[in-house]
Amino acid sequence: MKSLILYRSLYGSTEQYARWIREELSAQADNFDNVGKYDINDYDLIIVGEAVYAGQFMTPKQLIPLVEKFPGKKFIFFLVGIADMEDQENREKLYGDLAKAMGPIIEKIKVFFLRGVLDYSKLSFKHKTMMWLLVKYLKRKPEKDLPKDADKLISSYGQKINFIDKNAIEPLVRYAKEISK
Numbered sequence: 214m215k216s217l218i219l220y221r222s223l224y225g226s227t228e229q230y231a232r233w234i235r236e237e238l239s240a241q242a243d244n245f246d247n248v249g250k251y252d253i254n255d256y257d258l259i260i261v262g263e264a265v266y267a268g269q270f271m272t273p274k275q276l277i278p279l280v281e282k283f284p285g286k287k288f289i290f291f292l293v294g295i296a297d298m299e300d301q302e303n304r305e306k307l308y309g310d311l312a313k314a315m316g317p318i319i320e321k322i323k324v325f326f327l328r329g330v331l332d333y334s335k336l337s338f339k340h341k342t343m344m345w346l347l348v349k350y351l352k353r354k355p356e357k358d359l360p361k362d363a364d365k366l367i368s369s370y371g372q373k374i375n376f377i378d379k380n381a382i383e384p385l386v387r388y389a390k391e392i393s394k
């Protein structure tokens with residue numbers, strides 16, 4: 214089975230996961246912006262990776278027509294975020310965010326969750342401001358009303374939090390290999 218990995222990565226963690234997956238599957242990997250360079254007919258499996266920013270994704274607008282155009286192809290989406298991906302509630306929330314962006318076509322995509330990096334020293338001005346506003350807002354809330362993991366977000370504010378883990382790609386790689394049998 215021939216696989217193509219297309220990713221978007223602002224600070225490198227999604228790209229790192231894409232590289233590891235590429236090595237394991239002997240696939241091709243490229244930035245999603247270069248999708249036009251590839252003839253999707255040549256591939257059996259398309260793996261798309263993107264990080265979540267404030268519950269939002271950039272790729273669905275281009276991914277939806279791709280899935281619609283190639284109903285016979287297999288699609289995997291791996292989403293990267295800083296949330297604890299072992300936590301079922303977090304997964305459901307992130308899956309919901311993605312499903313909202315993708316619409317009913319989400320049913321045709323197998324979704325995996327990977328944990329990334331949040332390095333305040335590397336963030337753009339816009340993202341630094343977003344995080345500052347978020348933490349300021351959370352700090353004002355009574356403790357009983359705080360959303361999940363808010364305390365960790367507040368205590369780690371301004372630092373580097375790194376959860377990137379090569380082993381985390383294992384379920385995705387296993388699934389990709391199984392469907393190619």
Ligand SMILES: Cc1cc2nc3c(=O)[nH]c(=O)nc-3n(C[C@H](O)[C@H](O)[C@H](O)COP(=O)(O)O)c2cc1C
Nearest residue numbers: 222223224225226227264267268294295296329330
């Ligand atoms: C402004 C901002 C908003 C974010 N929002 C979320 C979020 O809603 N959920 C989440 O799990 N991670 C969130 N993150 C964490 C990123 O998804 C994480 O840093 C990811 O590893 C970035 O991937 P990249 O390096 O490929 O761009 C956010 C990060 C920033 C800077």
